[in-house]
Amino acid sequence: MQAKFIGRAGIAVATITMGAAATLAAAPSALASTPAQAPATLAAANTCPTWSVTGKAVNLRSGPSTNYRSLGLLYRWSDSGTEVGSSGDWIKTKLDHKSETGIKKGTTGWVHKKYLEQCVYMQLD
Template identity: 70%
Template structure:
């Protein structure tokens, strides 16, 4: 009984292997693009709403610019959700209590040079 099962498994494995070999042999010709076809690169827009602070002692301001009053400071790892933007400034709402004690949900402005936008990753 066991030897018949092993024999059937062997036949199934051999059948799958032959089918895979045939598919691989045909793949290069099926995937080859004509030499005249232009190569097009598509750039995806990053739509992740979370921005993380990359500097230390970054001013968190009431408006988009250095002329506005600082509410407090943010440190590397503090993060928030983007509310809006104005030029090189991003208005964020803190996702959690900041390292300096600013409450979760506090909104303010930070220059983009001290922020990094998260990037979605597709794991297949």
């Protein structure tokens, strides 16, 4: 009697904090023909452009340094934006919605990277 093993193909996405890359590992779909086959590993680029504010109250600035004027404050987890540019450790972001402090949706401004967290796409099976 010959035993058959057919593995279910799956995708796992490991999320790592900002600044690190996510990795994508694909499991082999069947081991019947080549039992010594190793799982394929692919590098996945994090293409999610959305950033969430992680600082308590962060200035949205008109330029990429503290020398530029503040356009208003953004609050932790309730305010987010889409990246439209960067300069060094500063991210230029376009607000996804009206901020808690009343900054209009679509306003662009600069926030230092240490006060932001980039989203990571995940597939949950």
